[in-house]
Amino acid sequence: MPVNRNALIRYKTIDKCLQNHYRKWTLEDLIDACSEALYEYEGIDKGVSRRTIQADIQLMRSDKLGYNAPIIVFEKKYYCYEDKGYSITNIPLSNQDLEKLSEVVEILKQFKGFSHFKDLGGMVQKLEDKVYTEKSKQAPIIDIEKNENLKGLEFLEPIYAAINQKKAISIVYQSFRARNANGFIFYPYLLKEYRNRWFVLGKKEGYKDLLTLALDRVQNIDIEHDKHYVPDPKFSAATYFKDVIGVTVNPNQRPEDVHLFIDRRNAPYILTKPLHSSQKLIEKLKNGIEISIQVIPNYELEREILGYGDSICVLSPLSLRNRIEKTLCNAKKLYSDGA
Numbered sequence: 001m002p003v004n005r006n007a008l009i010r011y012k013t014i015d016k017c018l019q020n021h022y023r024k025w026t027l028e029d030l031i032d033a034c035s036e037a038l039y040e041y042e043g044i045d046k047g048v049s050r051r052t053i054q055a056d057i058q059l060m061r062s063d064k065l066g067y068n069a070p071i072i073v074f075e076k077k078y079y080c081y082e083d084k085g086y087s088i089t090n091i092p093l094s095n096q097d098l099e100k101l102s103e104v105v106e107i108l109k110q111f112k113g114f115s116h117f118k119d120l121g122g123m124v125q126k127l128e129d130k131v132y133t134e135k136s137k138q139a140p141i142i143d144i145e146k147n148e149n150l151k152g153l154e155f156l157e158p159i160y161a162a163i164n165q166k167k168a169i170s171i172v173y174q175s176f177r178a179r180n181a182n183g184f185i186f187y188p189y190l191l192k193e194y195r196n197r198w199f200v201l202g203k204k205e206g207y208k209d210l211l212t213l214a215l216d217r218v219q220n221i222d223i224e225h226d227k228h229y230v231p232d233p234k235f236s237a238a239t240y241f242k243d244v245i246g247v248t249v250n251p252n253q254r255p256e257d258v259h260l261f262i263d264r265r266n267a268p269y270i271l272t273k274p275l276h277s278s279q280k281l282i283e284k285l286k287n288g289i290e291i292s293i294q295v296i297p298n299y300e301l302e303r304e305i306l307g308y309g310d311s312i313c314v315l316s317p318l319s320l321r322n323r324i325e326k327t328l329c330n331a332k333k334l335y336s337d338g339a
């Protein structure tokens with residue numbers, strides 16, 4: 001049964017509402033929530049009729065879409081899921097869905113060798129593993145890194161919609177260093193994932209520099225439909241992050257040649273998985289290797305170096321070497337004094 005985009009938005013909105021067991025949902029509440037979602041994602045401002053939402057609920061209860069949603073009414077007024085752990089996002093894929101996905105996998109696999117599709121490899125394998133797992137009812141062959149308890153993932157979809165529709169957002173944000181949360185208008189340009197943590201990059205109203213915000217520090221987001229969106233035509237994700245490891249970029253700094261010594265035990269790991277695309281092998285030594293990377297020193301670079309412990313040594317620049325040495329001395333002192 002074909003389902004259009006607007007209907008899917010309504011089903012997902014109803015599902016999200018009924019998963020919130022801390023609130024009682026009337027039919028009018030669900031109508032309002034669906035109307036707001038359609039306005040937010042599609043710009044449709046005519047609202048949704050009572051009959052449409054009633055039909056949606058009946059369809060979700062049925063087997064036509066494979067949902068069989070256990071939606072009940074209590075006190076003759078309020079809607080909820082009888083099974084509090086239910087969600088339409090948790091239902092297994094149908095045989096028809098699996099066949100379609102199999103076809104998609106086969107099509108995508110044909111493009112894996114082309115340079116324009118060089119990032120497809122991992123995605124195709126993940127999709128292929130999902131189809132195989134569902135069909136065979138066996139354990140997955142690929143285990144994707146994920147953090148189920150990561151905060152802020154619920155903001156991915158509205159931020160994506162805001163970027164796609166070029167909408168400003170009002171955001172309530174509290175950095176790790178701030179004592180209190182702060183609200184401001186933000187123009188989002190890009191969502192970026194780094195080590196299973198999500199960030200949004202954009203500009204704060206009234207400021208010219210780009211700002212990167214961690215989604216796990218966001219407390220609330222609202223799309224500002226009536227607020228003028230300010231784009232940055234000069235921004236390019238490919239060039240903006242080219243000279244850094246991670247997501248922290250200081251636009252006032254230039255890349256530096258960072259020379260590192262790696263011991264013999266860890267040299268193969270660094271050679272097969274470079275720290276940065278600019279990595280070059282300078283010299284092979286008896287007890288290890290010397291490499292260079294051309295990057296802007298930042299927090300993520302220091303975390304990367306410290307992660308190798310006693311297997312790595314910063315040769316230059318001196319400022320970075322001194323910071324790493326100071327951190328390691330503080331760590332030694334912490335162990336000596338006893339935490």
